[in-house]
Amino acid sequence: MSIDLGLDRIKALLEHIPYARPTIHVVGTNGKGSVSSLIEHALLSGGLSVGKFTSPHLVHAYDCISINGQSVSPVTYERLSSHLKSLSVDHEIDASPFEFLTATALSAFEEEKLDVVILEAGMGGRLDATNALPDEVMLITVITAIDFDHQAFLGDTISSIAREKAGVIREHGSVVLGDQSPESVAEVLQAVVEVASQQSAKIIKSKPATRITEGPGNSPSDGDAWEPPAPFQSISLPSLNGDKEIRIQLPLLGEHQLGNAGVAYEALKALRERRPALFRAVSDDSISNGFGSVRWLGRLSWTTIPLPAFPPSEDKDGPPSLRVLVDGAHNEASSQALSSYLESVGLGGGRGHTPRTFIVAFSHSPPKTPEDILKKLLKSGDRVALIPFKQPVEGMPWVRNAWRDDVRRSVTKRIGSSGEIWEPQRHVADSPFLQALHWARRRGETAIIAGSLYLAGDFYREFGIL
Structure with missing residues (x-):
């Protein structure tokens, strides 16, 4: 089975699904899942009800759809996806498996009337099924690190891939752009700026979090048994009020997670600015507690x-x-x-x-x-x-x-x-x-x-x- 990108089928399917949840769109090559989870946990810590859609799933197809930090039940997943498949047949839509999955997630989130949804793009951006939602529900766009992957569909240069990812930017929207590799930063920035300019969108460039201390030594001396590192790294981010710093024991390991934490932090700041009434509960404490409680299996x-x-x-x-x-x-x-x-x-x-x-x-x-x-x-x-x-x-x-x-x-x-x-x-x-x-x-x-x-x-x- 081949992959047929395009928005016609998913838009036809969504015509039969009411969806009005305020939505954060996360795209990129690497780090999307980590950034989505960091944002999710910070919002949950602030008392909001949150839906999250990530792909691919890890263990079961339904575990990529979560509501308030828990995967939807298999029963809910089957009920909603069966209904959507019937709609596809009745209206001759012929939706793809990923389009069904995306629509199932959106149906679950709307059914729960959640405060906010975090929607992670699949393979691409501009033609990804997650990009079929109307402008009025999109709060902000988050673009994580962009690199080579899926070139057969997205192009064989960093510039072409970046343009495909940036194709999700909405008119007059806010775009949080993550830290990029030194080799690709100029090409990514140029592509994103061009698309954002066409859409009169605001670009917010993030900075990586700061590591406070190195973890315990892990290079064994001769004769010593190697021991795994601590299950977290200590980081800091600026206070939202600018008067101190936020200290966090981040359970996500690796240098690259400093960049992901910085992206998530800027996204949360942008949400407070864009919808202050909805996101007034986002605070230094909700970020510290939320980031410190993230669990994201399969990533170090x-x-x-x-x-x-x-x-x-x-x-x-x-x-x-x-x-x-x-x-x-x-x-x-x-x-x-x-x-x-x-x-x-x-x-x-x-x-x-x-x-x-x-x-x-x-x-x-x-x-x-x-x-x-x-x-x-x-x-x-x-x-x-x-x-x-x-x-x-x-x-x-x-x-x-x-x-x-x-x-x-x-x-x-x-x-x-x-x-x-x-x-x-x-x-x-x-x-x-x-x-x-x-x-x-x-x-x-x-x-x-x-x-x-x-x-x-x-x-x-x-x-x-x-």
Whole structure:
């Protein structure tokens, strides 16, 4: 199944759905989910009722639709989506799966009469189904970091991708623009300024939050066992009143989350300015408490899982549990962020360091290749398990695994003759993922899962984590 971008079908579907919730539109290549969650938790901390739509889902199709911090129930999801599918048939709309999902989210939010909705764009911007809503419901537009991804649909230059993302900017609207990479900042800014100027929109450029202190040391000395970092990083942001600073223990890890926190902060300031009556409860305290309570699985997320001996004769000397870092790094920019984080916590790998153990899978998304992701991540001597994520992905029948030969070739190139590649055994009853975890367990106490959010979802399903 191919992806057919356009707004005609979703607009036809929305003609049959009343929707009038004040809405925040979040677009970009990386950081959309983190920024959406930060805004969501700050608004919830201020006492507002909040809906959030993100994509793709992590474990179940309905978990991308949340109301007041909780996923909608499977019953509600099925009821609303079935109604919309009947509408599509009755009116010969032929909506796509993502258009049904977007409309289902909007129906759920309207049904609850929520104070505000945070709507994350899917793949693009200008032609994304989330861009079908009328100007009058859109409060602000948030544009996070823009980088290469989905070039087959969005263009093969940063400028063309940025213009597609900026295509959501509304007339006389407010646009919060996130921190960009040094390599692309000029092109992104030029594209956004051009579109914003055409729409007479106001651009608000954000600044990253400030890290207050480094976490505890994580580079072990000789003979010391490596320990994972603290589950948060201490950051500060300016007070909304300008008289002090907001100190936050942010549960989102990595240098890039400083930028995401800065974007979310500026978005909240812009909301107070645009609709002061609705957002008067946004305060230093609501930002501090909200940002400090964020939970966003699959993004530099540490967890420890117990694994039974398998088979006992091979596992008898293995550790009783496995530390796992799960990160949905699936493009060049996000794999660079993961690599930088690993360096910062003493897991940089390479010559003279303890080999790292990865479990990876990649989606087939030309012109992006596994090599684009792995060149930023793997080093000589690394150990890598190659497994597929489960197909079909619920609600996303067009998603499929990258060709295994391509993945194997790219991994071999990166890890060299001193590295190790493992692939699942078909005759073993356990799932490929569980086999990979047992293999990783026999090689140490820490494994890194990366390459795809669909793979991250498989991990959380395997162990019932959500």
